[in-house]
Amino acid sequence: MPNQDKKELSQEEQEELIITLKARFEKNMDRHPDLDWEQVQAKLNDNAEKLISLYEMEKTEGEPDIVGYDKENGEYIFVDCSKESPEGRRSICYDRAALESRKKHKPENSAVDMAADMGIEILTEEQYRALQKFGPFDAKTSTWVQTPADIRSLGGALFCDFRFGHVFLYHNGAESYYGSRGFRGMLKV
Structure with missing residues (x-):
């Protein structure tokens, strides 16, 4: 469920968000070469609650963009595509x-908690x-990435980064937090 403090977007906020998303979509066609913006926008216009979630992703500097299409469910997959973890x-700690x-x-x-408030899911390692x-x-x-229950039950949580040309998966105490660690989210529209 989206953030309770922001139940709807003004017409101006919606228009600004759509302009931003369209510009990012067009600038990064390599992420979605076979998709058409007009179809995406029609789907967004029909999903006010999802627009609120995308607004929250954008507001927290996630730079959401489409990275895939779920044919089975007819949904566009938005993910935070900011170069670094959304500022x-x-x-924040894990949970x-x-x-x-x-x-x-x-x-x-x-x-x-932030992901739930925003109406998005934390990315899995995959x-x-x-x-x-x-x-x-x-x-x-x-x-931070989604952490399996058996690891979490022992006090741990998982996170990833990209160093030396590779993705690394690490563990930490779930209560830890650092100025350089956040989370990326996903939203299907």
Whole structure:
């Protein structure tokens, strides 16, 4: 469900978002060579709630763009394509349990809670690796990725980055947070 503080976009916000998304779409045709913007825009115009999520992705500097099309469900796949982890989503721990476990110096939020508020999903490791075919992304930052329950139950969480021409998967305590670590999201429209 999208952020409760922002239930709808003004006409001006919608128009600005559509202009931004269209410009990014046209600039990065290598991410979606067989897709037509007019069809994408028609789908966006019919999904006000998804527009709010895309607005939140854009507002937090994720630079969402289409990286695929789910033929089975007829949905465009938007992913944060900012060169580095979205700046408006950094310095956060992994989830609510991690946030509540910190005794001192708590971050303002968690990746899981922010993603839920925005109406998006945190990328999986597989989705993160797929994104890198359009990259490189996160050459100076890192990104929380969905963490399997068995790892999370032991206090850990996973994150990825791109260094030395490769994607690396790491682990950390879920309660940790760094100024250079955020999360990337995905939204199907």
